[in-house]
Amino acid sequence: MDGTWQRGEVWVDGERIARVTTTSGEDRSGASRLDVGPAYVLPGIVDAHVHSLSHGHEGIAAATRSAAAGGVTTIVEMPFDATGPINDVGRLRAKQELANDEAHVDVALLGTIEPRGGWRRAAELAQAGVCGFKVSLFDTDPFRFPRIDDRDLINVMAAVGDTGRTLCAHVENNEVVKALLAEEADATDVQAHTRSRPPVAETLGVLTAMEIAATTGAALHLCHLSLPRSVDLALWYRGQGADLTFETCPHYLTFTSADLETRRGRLKINPPLREGADREGLWARIAAGDVPVISSDHAPWPAALKDQRRIFDNHSGAPGVETIAAVTLGQALARGLDVFTRALEALTVAPARRYGLERRKGSLEVGKDADIAVFTPDPDVAIDETRLHSNAGWSPYDGLRPGGRITHTLARGELVWSTTAGVTAAAGRGTVL
DSSP, rough: TTTTTTTOOEEETTTTEEESSSSEEEEEEEOOOOOOOSSSSEOOEEEEEOOOOSSTTSSHHHHHHHHTTTEEEEEEEEEEETTTESSSSSHHHHHHHHHHOOOEEEEEEEEEETTTTGGGGGHHHHHHTOOEEEESSSBBBTTTTTTTOOOHHHHHHHHHHHOOOEEEEOOOOOOHHHHHHHHOOTTSTTHHHHHHHHHHHHHHHHHHHHHHHHHHEEEEEEEEOOHHHHHHHHHHHHTTTTOEEEEOOOOHHHOOGGGGHHHHGGGGOSSOOOOHHHHHHHHHHTTTOOOEEEEOBBBOOOOTTTOSSSGGGGOBOOOOOOTTTHHHHHHHHTOOOHHHHHHHHHHHHHHHHHHHHHTTSOOOOTTTTTOEEEEEEOOTTTOOOGOOOTTTTTOOTTTTOOOOEOOOOOOTEEEETTTTTOOOTTTOOBBBO
């Protein structure tokens, strides 16, 4: 190992990290010791993009149970719930109570903005405890996940900027995608999904959101970018001084559009999977330190909603909160220790910083929450969807050998997962941040 990675110990007192040492043999009288051998002791993962309640089949209990088993000690929960978007204080309060009752790990909640004037509620939602806001430039669902048009987006960004919170955005150009969806007649062809959302639909959405953010001075986070070109455009705006971060996801780092032919609706994701060159381009930008956040975009639809013959009859998205660490870090480590370190930063300290959680989360520093994930390299271990903890019951990564696994998770000092004991955290031990 280089100077960044050393053998050592993390000392925990109650819920917090008491000290981090690179020596051994200290007096441990009165202390219990967990020796994880030649494994990587990491900060707990902060998954910046989780949908627990888009469908009633999952819920916060199952999603956070799955998170604990995957080394994720904090989730940033999306606001587009099946029962209604979190766009007023009443719905936010109800969700806060639900999360406090059900969560196995800690939860930060995003709010959203209702089209045509909902931006006026931004301040009260921020005061009530949202860590940020999310909107969509694409009309996914007029009730649950509506579009904010360009004129409205100017007001939204100005209002969110005044709260000091971050606005994250689903960035696909509505006009391009809607027109191409109408043109795709052969919906049994899985690549109709790919064709309906070409690269230009993403880059136009990226440019629109970034230009409005640069104009208003708002803090902007771009969700689930699938293209190296999108990253390059975002880097240009960052160079111009825009308060801008963005994320990509493990599915864009693992699969390509060709995998739709065999996995069909289970890999129907928005934006869609891209070409092999795009996947490698994203890895190159991670290696260069140019991708600030990697998130799962956990969307745990039941298999019945992903196995339809017509590609457009399938819901978009896939479960991933339990596999984000193993899939990302295993592949990163195979590309080199520097890539592993950059990927780890994008899974931990960077998302914590973006959502104002860095005082407690994201790194192994004295005084922070004792959130710890242990990653053990193992080239032979394969992901088995039948052993995962989401209620989805399936995984796009089933059978994949990512190169390692999470063997232990500690959340605020409590061992909540190990490969020997399973999930040991009780529902309700997690808190709303």
